[in-house]
Amino acid sequence: MSKRFPDRLDPWRFADLGKEVSGELPVEAFVRLRDCLMQADGEVLFNLSFSRDEQRHARLDGNVRTELTLECQRCLGALRFPVERRFSVVFVQGLNEAERLPEDLDPCLVEEGVVDFRELIEDELLLALPQVPMHDTDVCQVPHEFVSDEELQVSEPEQQENPFAVLSALKKDRH
Numbered sequence: 001m002s003k004r005f006p007d008r009l010d011p012w013r014f015a016d017l018g019k020e021v022s023g024e025l026p027v028e029a030f031v032r033l034r035d036c037l038m039q040a041d042g043e044v045l046f047n048l049s050f051s052r053d054e055q056r057h058a059r060l061d062g063n064v065r066t067e068l069t070l071e072c073q074r075c076l077g078a079l080r081f082p083v084e085r086r087f088s089v090v091f092v093q094g095l096n097e098a099e100r101l102p103e104d105l106d107p108c109l110v111e112e113g114v115v116d117f118r119e120l121i122e123d124e125l126l127l128a129l130p131q132v133p134m135h136d137t138d139v140c141q142v143p144h145e146f147v148s149d150e151e152l153q154v155s156e157p158e159q160q161e162n163p164f165a166v167l168s169a170l171k172k173d174r175h
């Protein structure tokens with residue numbers, strides 16, 4: 001899929017043209033989101049649809065879809081967290097305009113006439129994150145089990161290999 005769309009776009013122009021922008025971006029492209037993740041893997045799929053409503057507001061209806069790897073706060077293990085989020089915003093140029101909007105419309109403040117759509121997508125992803133990510137209790141592993149499993153996998157081959165390597169090095173020296 002093409003990744004060539006503008007990072008920053010003029011929302012009023014896009015609304016006038018009824019533009020639709022869709023594509024995918026790697027999770028690791030979202031710097032603020034990355035800080036909340038255990039691992040920045042996978043892709044974010046998005047679809048942004050711009051339009052003018054009856055009041056001539058420039059409006060965006062979007063959806064974002066991805067699966068994020070969070071850290072379970074109970075066992076510190078990886079937790080796969082699917083996100084599918086729909087959102088709608090109305091673009092405004094200042095706080096005055098934002099205050100005049102009906103309450104059911106979510107304002108998006110535009111600075112210098114352009115919107116960074118990655119920031120917009122990232123904001124929505126951050127809003128979708130749970131405050132305290134945790135596995136369901138039936139799949140969550142208690143911390144000591146998780147750590148020992150990992151230690152077994154990492155340290156066992158080393159313990160077997162190292163003495164052997166030392167021994168064979170000694171034998172070579174003697175011959």
Ligand SMILES: [Zn+2]
Nearest residue numbers: 072075135140
């Ligand atoms: Zn857990």
